[in-house]
Amino acid sequence: MNTAKVESVFQSKWFVYGLRILILYLFSVVFKSFDLTFPHNFSTFLFRGQAFSLMYVLFGLLVWEGAILLSRWMERNTSKENVSRRLLLLCLSLLVYGLIVSFLFGLCYSLFDIVLFHRYDAWESFSSLSYDLYFGIFMFYLLLLGYNGIAFYYKNWKESQLNTERLMRENIQAKYDVLKSQIDPHFFFNSLSVLTNLVYKSPDLSAEYITQLAKSYRYILDKKFENLVSIQTELEFLESYSFLIRIRHQSSIEFDIQINENIKYIGLIPPATLQMLVENAVKHNRFSANDPLHIRIRDEGSFLIVTNDLRKRAVVQNSIGLGLDNIGKRYELTGEKRIEIIETKTLFIVKIPIITTHEDYHI
Known part of the structure; x- marks a missing residue:
């Protein structure tokens, strides 16, 4: 039992x-x-x-x-x-x-x-x-009340604990929802910025871009009320997003994704995590057709390893600093696991914990 x-x-x-x-x-x-x-x-x-x-x-x-x-x-x-x-x-x-x-x-x-x-x-x-009779009866009554008071206190204490835990979860969920809500305008406005430049270059590509943008943004809206998605679902979204990137940057960005098929379906991560890391890499690094930016995603143990070449731009335009901070805070709210950031002279590496069980997840 x-x-x-x-x-x-x-x-x-x-x-x-x-x-x-x-x-x-x-x-x-x-x-x-x-x-x-x-x-x-x-x-x-x-x-x-x-x-x-x-x-x-x-x-x-x-x-x-x-x-x-x-x-x-x-x-x-x-x-x-x-x-x-x-x-x-x-x-x-x-x-x-x-x-x-x-x-x-x-x-x-x-x-x-x-x-x-x-x-x-x-x-x-x-x-x-008789003093003995009444005092004896009254003492038994007090014993009853004492026992009842202890039981009542224990029940209220348990209820208080449950209410505290419920309020804590609701507070965590509210904070998490705020972080998720940041993704919508962050993703949308950056995409509109790309579209603004593209309209003048190629109407046909603009139409296709709008179609893929709608598909990508539908993912953001559909997963708005989900705290976790499967890695496979996130990769499908990343494929649409990478199409939007290739239209603008052509062959200047190369992707290498090697993830175990089993991990794709049983592993969970917060929505838009990979997209935000890719966007971060594109925004903060220099690249060209002759010297493309390599972005690699692979699994290693209980982590997804996202690696990109490190060639920092001197000035980053239109950056509101949401990417890594948003992902880090969402992991802090959902469980004990934390993202790890490693920076070398040539590489920028982010280790994303893979959530596979309910014990890893607190909301």
């Missing part, structure tokens, strides 16, 4: 009431041990003793439910008060409730003994306001 099933059993109504009955019965046995009218031998467990325990359990269940209802009523009606005042009012109300319950139990106990067993010992203690 897994943890969820065990927890559901402990939280079930039958288990809760069964535990209350057991506790009340044990309290009744302790109470009888202090009542000298019950012989301290085997006869204690005969009819009168068990009848008393039954009466005690039934009365205790009613008292227990009453205390819970009173607590909830007080919480609702004192919600506008500060915490200290709310706690004080709750304690005072339960204290008064306990005194009333103690009096009623003494009366019921006395009548129970008279009607069923024609015994007047309990009635004499009750009518003379």
